[in-house]
Amino acid sequence: MAETIIDGKIIERVSEIARLRLSEIEKEKFEEEFERILKKFSIIDEIKVGEKELYYVVDNVNVLRKDSESKPFNNINGIKNNFNKIEDEYIIVPRNL
């Protein structure tokens, strides 16, 4: 029997980090599914990647824009209208303390 990859504790931690509350049923379901999925994915252990580079899609890095005068966004109200709670010019978010 190969080692298990996922257990209940890991699912708890992952759901906490991902900020995703899970019901007990979901936890059990995902634990079983993830174990199965990751077992299948373990096939990638066969690939010898030792010398391989990390893959990047395009070679250029740090694409900098030319300095230019900034153009103000012309639909600020369009953004504001999506806000859930707003007071004057400010968004109200939940308390952190």
Place this chain on the structure above:
Amino acid sequence: MFTKDLIENLSCGSLEEQFHKKIETIQKKDNEINSFITLCLEDAEKSSKIIQKKINDGSQGRLSGLIISIKDNIAVSNIRMTCGSKALENYIAPYDATIINSIKKEDGIIIGKCNMDEFACGSDGTSSYFGLTKNPRNVDYVSGGSSSGSAASVAADFADLSVGSDTGGSIRCPASFCGVYGLKPSYGLVSRYGVSDMAMSMEGPGPFAKDTYGIALLLDVIAGKDPRDTMTVDSNNSYLSVVENYRYENIKNMKIAYAKEFFEGIDEKIKNIILDKIGILESQGAKIEQVSLPNIKYVIPIYYLIVFSEFSSAMSKFDGFKYGNYIPGQDIVEAVSNTRESSMGTEVKRRILLGTFITMEEFRGRWYTKALKARSAIKEDFERIFKTHDLLIGPTMPML
């Protein structure tokens, strides 16, 4: 009707008449197909009147009044954009995606926003919060996904062209299932500015049409460098002129490869159709050769490992604080957890959790970093084939 004839008809007939015919078809059939989440008929009618005037004095753009539907993860200014999720049920896009700008400039009429798998997570069109999309060819079948409504709206003649997005088959799969043409452009060819991201190192928008002419026409309009998406590259090709200048003789002496791995475990009917087509190409003078892509068996795990990682990061912005569905809680952590719990479907949750797991400090070496490195092995396989061959062909989907 073919796209080219359609444009000719529009240039001498009445755009308004065409437009109303489309609306009638949609009202008659889309209750069942469910290819649209939001229709924008008022705006569409306004633009059809403006474009008609342009046609009358011969100044219309390249899309000259064609009716176009847009996947609901692409921003169209002042129109609701849901990504197929409850999380964005009431979100109104405040600006146009770059490609939407281009389509409007070339006088395409945007008729509505298309149904899709929630946040593009899925390949059958069934995970949308707004209900599944049925296949117009046979309503007992799924339409394929994630650009389910885009493919279905073209197949059902609700739209002449459509824009979807594709990361691992989200245009190609529904196009194949619905019997229309769909193309995933090379990464960087089409701007993603204004497209809700799912897996940023692989995805991109692309066209649906009823023929290659329509695909090339729409691709010409949306492709090219965009300063707002630094991954884009210049495109001076005219895909339309390539399609228009194509002659059967062009096939002669072309070297075409097909990988034997493409045919393992696929439906016999599909296998026979593809092999038939390969036979036709051979009889027209193409040189056909069977090749092998030994690393193809790793593609699915590598693809999903990368998608999960990038997706879980892309989704972290949907906490409901500024916009989108929001469920309060005693503190910030509880509020975010409540919000995400209630506004996301099972497949989205599955991918976020797996993505979080494989990028965690203690596990990412075995999963995420490894997958990124292994991606080079896949690339090498394909580079090897294209050194000696012009084309690589295969079936789109393994089953019906």
